[in-house]
Amino acid sequence: MPFLEVEGISKSYGSTKVVDNVSFSIAEGETYGLLGPNGAGKTTTISIIVGILQRDSGSIRINGKEHSVTDKASKAHIGFVPQQLAVYPDLSAVDNLRFFARLYGLSRADARRRSEEVLEVIGLSDRAGETVSAFSGGMARRLNIGIGLLNRPGLLILDEPTVGVDPQSRNAIFENVKKQTGEGVAVLYTTHYMEEAERLCDRVGVIDGGQIKAEGTQRELVSAVGEDDTIVLRMDGGRESAIRTLEALPETKQVSGEGSEITMLVADARAVLPQVLDSLTQTGTVLRSVEVREPDLEAVFLHLTGKALRD
Amino acid sequence: MTKPVTIGLLNLRRVFRDRTNIFFVILLPLLMVFTTGLMFGQDSSRLGVTGAAEGPLAERLVASLEGTEHATVERVGSEEALRDLVERGAVDAGLIVPEGYDERVREGDAEVSVLSRPDDWGALNLTTWVRSMVSQEATLLGAARFAEAESGGDFDTRLDDAENADIPGIEVAAVTTGESVFPEDVSQYALAAPPILLLFTFLTSLTTAIGIVQTRQSGIARRMYSTPTGVGTIVFGEALGRFVITLTQALLILFGSALLFGVVWGDLVATAAVLTAFCLVGSGAAMLLGSVFKTEGSAVSAALGIGLAAAAAGGTMVPLDAFSGVVRAAAYVTPHAWGYEAFSEIVRHGGGIIDVLPQIAVLLGYAAVLFGLGAWRLQKVITR
Numbered sequence: 001m002p003f004l005e006v007e008g009i010s011k012s013y014g015s016t017k018v019v020d021n022v023s024f025s026i027a028e029g030e031t032y033g034l035l036g037p038n039g040a041g042k043t044t045t046i047s048i049i050v051g052i053l054q055r056d057s058g059s060i061r062i063n064g065k066e067h068s069v070t071d072k073a074s075k076a077h078i079g080f081v082p083q084q085l086a087v088y089p090d091l092s093a094v095d096n097l098r099f100f101a102r103l104y105g106l107s108r109a110d111a112r113r114r115s116e117e118v119l120e121v122i123g124l125s126d127r128a129g130e131t132v133s134a135f136s137g138g139m140a141r142r143l144n145i146g147i148g149l150l151n152r153p154g155l156l157i158l159d160e161p162t163v164g165v166d167p168q169s170r171n172a173i174f175e176n177v178k179k180q181t182g183e184g185v186a187v188l189y190t191t192h193y194m195e196e197a198e199r200l201c202d203r204v205g206v207i208d209g210g211q212i213k214a215e216g217t218q219r220e221l222v223s224a225v226g227e228d229d230t231i232v233l234r235m236d237g238g239r240e241s242a243i244r245t246l247e248a249l250p251e252t253k254q255v256s257g258e259g260s261e262i263t264m265l266v267a268d269a270r271a272v273l274p275q276v277l278d279s280l281t282q283t284g285t286v287l288r289s290v291e292v293r294e295p296d297l298e299a300v301f302l303h304l305t306g307k308a309l310r311d
Numbered sequence: 312m313t314k315p316v317t318i319g320l321l322n323l324r325r326v327f328r329d330r331t332n333i334f335f336v337i338l339l340p341l342l343m344v345f346t347t348g349l350m351f352g353q354d355s356s357r358l359g360v361t362g363a364a365e366g367p368l369a370e371r372l373v374a375s376l377e378g379t380e381h382a383t384v385e386r387v388g389s390e391e392a393l394r395d396l397v398e399r400g401a402v403d404a405g406l407i408v409p410e411g412y413d414e415r416v417r418e419g420d421a422e423v424s425v426l427s428r429p430d431d432w433g434a435l436n437l438t439t440w441v442r443s444m445v446s447q448e449a450t451l452l453g454a455a456r457f458a459e460a461e462s463g464g465d466f467d468t469r470l471d472d473a474e475n476a477d478i479p480g481i482e483v484a485a486v487t488t489g490e491s492v493f494p495e496d497v498s499q500y501a502l503a504a505p506p507i508l509l510l511f512t513f514l515t516s517l518t519t520a521i522g523i524v525q526t527r528q529s530g531i532a533r534r535m536y537s538t539p540t541g542v543g544t545i546v547f548g549e550a551l552g553r554f555v556i557t558l559t560q561a562l563l564i565l566f567g568s569a570l571l572f573g574v575v576w577g578d579l580v581a582t583a584a585v586l587t588a589f590c591l592v593g594s595g596a597a598m599l600l601g602s603v604f605k606t607e608g609s610a611v612s613a614a615l616g617i618g619l620a621a622a623a624a625g626g627t628m629v630p631l632d633a634f635s636g637v638v639r640a641a642a643y644v645t646p647h648a649w650g651y652e653a654f655s656e657i658v659r660h661g662g663g664i665i666d667v668l669p670q671i672a673v674l675l676g677y678a679a680v681l682f683g684l685g686a687w688r689l690q691k692v693i694t695r
């Protein structure tokens with residue numbers, strides 16, 4: 001049973017449908033990415049799932065139980081990292097953590113202990129007593145995430161947690177998220193960075209105009225779109241015989257050569273590659289390098305919506 | 312119940328973590344009590360006098376002024392020098408005993424004049440007192456002259472007689488109408504403290520609206536709502552925070568003024584009740600402001616504008632007692648006027664809780680309306 005099940009949720013502001021019949025589910029230990037451009041409806045979708053925004057229709061089940069804005073039992077399972085830096089800038093990191101821990105119902109002593117643990121996880125133990133307003137953007141983002149971990153959530157929801165963050169902090173954030181999924185946490189992650197979705201998410205929902213346009217693993221999405229993979233081979237001489245050998249392979253869609261380089265198009269490069277290498281070895285070709293280029297989510301997004309992911 | 316308290320105390324903590332707030336919330340009001348107290352002050356008033364050397368009667372008058380604790384009397388050589396001192400504010404008022412004062416008194420048409428700067432509150436008190444002292448003297452001199460005319464004899468002997476006769480009913484109090492507005496046994500700080508307490512308490516409570524705006528705008532309010540915490544709890548917590556901040560400040564001014572300046576706040580129950588009711592009004596208003604305004608800047612402007620306007624209109628800057636007619640009636644639109652009236656009753660006239668029940672009732676009415684509107688509006692913007 002998936003930890004989170006979203007079924008046909010919709011939300012309108014006036015006559016504009018901002019979230020339009022969105023459905024998906026996330027299993028324990030799975031990371032699901034909502035990938036979409038600005039204004040796609042990611043934050044609105046997330047707010048409904050978190051239970052801070054009333055939906056117009058549809059249903060949400062968390063751990064098998066129906067969830068609504070007034071459902072405190074379900075909220076206790078959710079860790080929420082909003083897009084905004086929702087922390088008190090005039091308080092210290094540890095004070096922020098303890099405060100929210102108390103709101104999650106932890107006793108004073110537990111809140112204290114759990115805050116220390118979280119500070120360790122987000123790497124801010126040595127800055128715990130410092131006022132947040134003195135933090136760098138990356139440190140503040142890490143604290144923002146830390147608050148979402150306080151209640152040991154079963155479902156961790158992160159809304160563009162890496163906006164305005166340096167590469168080092170970004171890696172730290174990824175590590176945190178991966179650690180959570182390793183512990184069986186279901187993660188819902190929104191982003192408009194394709195690389196993040198590719199790197200972090202097991203499955204991706206491409207959202208635009210409030211609708212999920214396509215969903216699946218990166219591979220599934222790419223193959224559904226029907227874009228081919230490219231294999232680029234570089235070798236020392238004997239190009240003509242190599243091309244003939246490759247053309248003979250059943251999976252080959254197209255082969256072309258230029259200089260010492262051969263470019264071939266196949267449906268699934270990973271599946272074909274062993275065969276390609278085998279046959280070339282048999283013809284005595286000496287390969288200097290092999291490169292596989294798979295179409296990325298950017299291409300998928302362009303294909304699905306007719307527009308680029310970033311403006 | 313622990314969650315609203317957690318939220319409330321966090322708000323208190325945020326206010327007092329900020330050093331500048333400590334200045335504005337505690338030190339500044341106490342400083343104001345001090346300086347305003349000096350203004351109301353009696354022993355600190357300085358009176359310049361010329362013409363003491365005109366004769367024994369002139370000397371008599373000046374000595375009688377010097378003989379009280381009311382003002383420090385400074386003898387000045389010339390009328391010109393006195394005028395200069397008054398204009399520079401080196402003395403609060405000046406008394407000119409004219410040339411030939413003694414002869415004129417004996418003839419029965421002496422005249423002295425009092426100098427002061429226009430619109431000077433301290434001088435107003437002082438000149439009133441000088442007038443009463445002069446008229447006491449005049450009564451004595453009048454009696455002596457009367458005795459001289461009736462039974463003959465020497466004016467100076469008659470003056471001694473008049474003085475010893477201790478003629479009743481001629482002492483003129485500094486403030487003379489009805490029940491004294493500023494009773495003499497109440498210290499100047501006790502007069503200064505209540506209006507300043509009201510002014511600052513209300514102003515501070517309004518500025519706590521900024522905290523609500525921040526909490527909403529930064530997404531913290533919604534984050535709080537994402538935890539297993541009901542919106543009612545959040546609203547109650549924020550309201551409690553406003554109230555606790557306001558009450559803390561009020562108590563600090565109250566105890567601070569009592570300890571530092573010896574202000575006697577009167578009946579404990581009555582003072583506590585008025586204070587609580589007034590703090591509720593302030594925090595209710597803060598809830599409303601904080602839920603209505605979208606940016607900190609506009610909330611600050613509104614808080615300062617409303618806070619100062621209400622304080623002025625409610626008689627906590629220029630004393631309410633000085634208002635009359637429409638202005639005075641209009642003052643009672645503000646909670647300040649009701650608070651002022653209640654504290655006047657308690658601090659100046661020793662009133663108890665029963666005496667200030669009407670004022671407390673009005674304040675609680677204000678509080679209920681403001682809190683109701685504020686809470687309703689805040690829960691709406693959080694769950695929107």
Ligand SMILES: Nc1ncnc2c1ncn2[C@@H]1O[C@H](COP(=O)(O)OP(=O)(O)OP(=O)(O)O)[C@@H](O)[C@H]1O
Nearest residue numbers: 013018036037038039040041042043044045083192
């Ligand atoms: N309270 C609101 N009232 C009216 N329209 C709204 C409201 N909140 C969001 N919208 C609109 O709904 C759409 C989706 O907004 P949303 O914040 O969910 O997008 P997003 O995918 O999170 O974008 P971003 O990447 O910029 O964060 C936008 O067009 C936005 O203008």
Ligand SMILES: [Mg+2]
Nearest residue numbers: 042043044083
């Ligand atoms: Mg968003």
